[in-house]
Amino acid sequence: MAARAKQSGRGRAKTAIAQGSWRAPQIAPVMLVSGPEDFFASEAVASIRAQLRDADPALETSEIDASSYAPGELSTLVSPSLFMEPRLVVCEHVHECANEFLQEALDYVANPVESTVVVLRHESGVRGKKLLDLVRANAGFVEINCVTPKAHELHEFVVTEFRAQQRRIQPQAAASLVAAFNTDVAELAAACRQLMALSDDREISAELVERYYGGRVETTGFKIADATIAGQLAQALSLVRAGFDTGVNPVPIVAAIAMKLRLMAKVAGLAGTDAQLASQVGAAPWQVGQARRDLSGFTEVQLGHAIMLCAETDHMVKGLSRDPEFAVERLVRKVAAREL
Numbered sequence: 001m002a003a004r005a006k007q008s009g010r011g012r013a014k015t016a017i018a019q020g021s022w023r024a025p026q027i028a029p030v031m032l033v034s035g036p037e038d039f040f041a042s043e044a045v046a047s048i049r050a051q052l053r054d055a056d057p058a059l060e061t062s063e064i065d066a067s068s069y070a071p072g073e074l075s076t077l078v079s080p081s082l083f084m085e086p087r088l089v090v091c092e093h094v095h096e097c098a099n100e101f102l103q104e105a106l107d108y109v110a111n112p113v114e115s116t117v118v119v120l121r122h123e124s125g126v127r128g129k130k131l132l133d134l135v136r137a138n139a140g141f142v143e144i145n146c147v148t149p150k151a152h153e154l155h156e157f158v159v160t161e162f163r164a165q166q167r168r169i170q171p172q173a174a175a176s177l178v179a180a181f182n183t184d185v186a187e188l189a190a191a192c193r194q195l196m197a198l199s200d201d202r203e204i205s206a207e208l209v210e211r212y213y214g215g216r217v218e219t220t221g222f223k224i225a226d227a228t229i230a231g232q233l234a235q236a237l238s239l240v241r242a243g244f245d246t247g248v249n250p251v252p253i254v255a256a257i258a259m260k261l262r263l264m265a266k267v268a269g270l271a272g273t274d275a276q277l278a279s280q281v282g283a284a285p286w287q288v289g290q291a292r293r294d295l296s297g298f299t300e301v302q303l304g305h306a307i308m309l310c311a312e313t314d315h316m317v318k319g320l321s322r323d324p325e326f327a328v329e330r331l332v333r334k335v336a337a338r339e340l
Helices: 002-014 038-055 073-078 099-110 129-136 151-163 171-181 185-198 206-213 221-229 233-245 250-267 274-281 285-295 300-320 324-336
Strands: 018-020 030-034 060-065 087-092 116-122 142-145
Touching: 030 038, 030 129, 038 087, 038 116, 038 142, 038 185, 060 073, 073 087, 073 099, 073 116, 099 116, 099 129, 116 129, 151 171, 151 185, 151 250, 151 300, 171 185, 171 206, 171 221, 171 250, 185 206, 221 233, 221 250, 221 324, 233 250, 233 324, 250 274, 250 285, 250 300, 250 324, 274 285, 300 324
Parallel strands: 018 142, 030 116, 030 142, 060 087, 087 116
Antiparallel strands: none
């Protein structure tokens, strides 16, 4: 029992470090920016620099390449000056660090300098593990874990980008952005920010996204969804295959089809004008009108089976299937041909 408790205590010590957000990281004497997503890492470092400079414009900023380290470089940069100006030292490529850097960093982490913030950028791998373990054992330090979002997490990433600026984006607009930029988080974020700069509207519409980014990829999830729901089997399959050839991820395709099916289910049997139903179902009037027209191609039973098949496919493309592209083709084929 005592041995297990001691072992458990050691495990807790290794993970004592506080966890921070890349959007607004809490400042600490030593900050570990870990994980493979460079966009999140660069945003975190920029936020750290901005916070420190806002606190004191006299901030001195330096960068170290740990992979081509010159002995004594870290010690020189962190040494207190006569007037104790605040300092930020960003150490890049710690996952490829030289032995000299590793030893000096271990010594520094054990005894940080007042008014100095050292940022350690470590992407992945076991190089520098002793340093990482020492940093993570300190509750007074902060780690920012920069994990690349999974495909099904990109929609929430887009929504959060707009929310962070007190803005909103329509669900279809967000899904269209994901379909167009799902292979690069930095490009996706840049598209979000460009839209906010281009428009003063509080809510970004699907029309605005289509106007600026409709041609970003040959095929988007919503074009595939439109052809599928319309029963245009040959066109839908052609678009799916072209989409896969140009890098469209299976997840936003399924999401687009699911979104259309869910809206069809919401408006089925409701009375009123498109404008009257828009606020009731949480969609734009034109979307309500399109959903009503789409309903004419489905029986109630077919719509129910299509929604269940879409939910099943959603699970498959998020890890339950070894061939997510085949799962998407199966969904498109069955819905478009009404084999439900």
